Amino acid sequence: MKAPWRQVERLEALSKKPSITATLPSGEVEIDPGELLDYFVAAIRLGGIPQDHPFYPIFQEAEEDESQGQIFECLRKLAQGIKPEKGTNDLFLPVGKQAESILACIDHPMSINLWYGSVRSSKTIMSLIVWLWRCLHGRKGRRMMVGNTTETLELNCIEPLKDLLPAAVVHTTGWRQFFIFGRKVSIRGANDVGQEKKFRGPTLLDAYCDEVTTWAKSVFKMLRTRMDKAGSTLLATTNPDQPMHYIKTDYIDRAKEISIRLWHFVLDDNPGLTDEYKADLIRENPPGTVYYLRFILGLWVAAEGRVFSFFSTDPKDGHVVEKEPDDLVTWMVSIDYGQVHPTCMGLWGYSLSQRCWYLVKEFFTNDKPNAIFSQEFGREMLSYNGRQIVPLSVEVDPGGGGLSLIKQLKADYPKLTIRSAIKKDVLKEVQEYATAIYTHTIRFCAKCKRTILEHAGYVWNEKAQGAGKEEPLKLNDDSCDMGRYFYNRAARL
Secondary structure, three states: OHHHHHHHHHHHHHHOOOOEEEEEOOEEEEEOHHHHHHHHHHHHHHOOOOOOOOOHHHHHHOOOOHHHOHHHHHHHHHHHOOOOOOOOOOOOOOOHHHHHHHHHHHHOOOOEEEEEEOOOOOHHHHHHHHHHHHHHHOOOOOEEEEEOOHHHHHHHHHHHHHHHOHHHEEOOOOOOEEEEOOEEEEEEEOOOHHHHHHHOOOOOOEEEEOOHHHOOHHHHHHHHHOOOOOOOEEEEEEOOOOOOOHHHHHHHHHOOOOOEEEEEEOHHHOOOOOHHHHHHHHHHOOOOOHHHHHHOOOOOOOOOOEOOOOOOOOHHHOOEEOOOOOOEEEEEEEEEOOOOOOEEEEEEEEEOOOOEEEEEEEEEEOOOOHHHHHHHHHHHHOEEOOEEOOOOEEEEOOOOOHHHHHHHHHHHOOOOOEEEOOOOOHHHHHHHHHHHHHOOOEEEEOOOHHHHHHHHOOEEOHHHHHOOOOOEOOOOOHHHHHHHHHHHHHOOO
16 A cells, blocks of 8 residues: 555645745744745856845844755855855855856757766756756646666756755655656656657657766657757756767767757866865776766767776886785685686785785686686685685676586585676776776786786777777786676675
């Protein structure tokens, strides 16, 4: 009976006129969330809070209350002369490029309005403020919010909407629709070509699109065909991708030919970020890599050249060390299994003093029966400096016959934890692995010469790039895959 009761609760919420309660010394005052949004937009337009508005004295006396939402809290602090603190979850009053993007899309919306650029640059919040306005003041009609998946949409957009103005949003996790200012908004995912059929049929007045570069081209084009009403508006956000991505070639590059407004954001466009946080973001997206250029500088660039362009074999740079510390206490083994290419095995040890992992031993072997592989594994990977060790985990690539090797190892070493390596999105894995190397979470001992050479020569596939795909070149990459399989598990410990 849970679902019917939840439905009743939703209907009750919709039947009530939404309001925000401001607690004053003299008592409680109710504020209409729509009027609050209008007041907030007026503050954006003026570059400060309008003091001749009836709400102004209320904000001067209102007490802090998280349930009121970030828009209310921003105005309250402005009225009371409280400066927002960087690093908090405070909403800063949009100014400069932020304010321009909001007001332009409110006053003169175009058919497509796109915010793109670096991560955490405030593009999502700016676009969501416009979306709230469209839901409040736009004409009646069908509205839809679309993300890579409905789960990512709820996390990236709907939850922030509820944080901005909770009184205006009625949402139940997992439902395919919710309400903003009493207007129904459908929720859809666009993560593969098969999702295209979900957009056939209904004519849409407005659409909000999150992470559009993760969508299949046919899905985006189908959504656009549903927006044929005069005044229909699409709001979209994304991080940059490769320069041949259809969003770049078909829309951004043709902005002067078609009705599209573009806003490019960088980290410094978000006043709420501390210098420490920005430094952390840069460490997560190593300088010189495609990830730095896209996610920090907000550029549409191709993945070309060296994957680990920052990687240095010079010991002073810290990626390669002459000798590992003496306090290695935890061990892991990772194996990239190969039949047409070498099988690569690596022994990793964790140092308590350095708080990082070291590759202390590598072993490459060609195609052999699994029983022989198993013997080599026991000899090479279960000993260190003349003593036996017990790894916490043995990660084995299950592809290309790897499952049979896993079966053999489990039979020969029943007390060990031997499992299929975690394999997900290769590009995301490569980014996370690169970050670990750049931040010295992983280091390589100089004696692991082949691994070091392969990491230094790991490059992007130029032919794949020409076909609109991004992937590392599958050549002399056995240790790079072995390292990724290790870190995919180690990062979860």
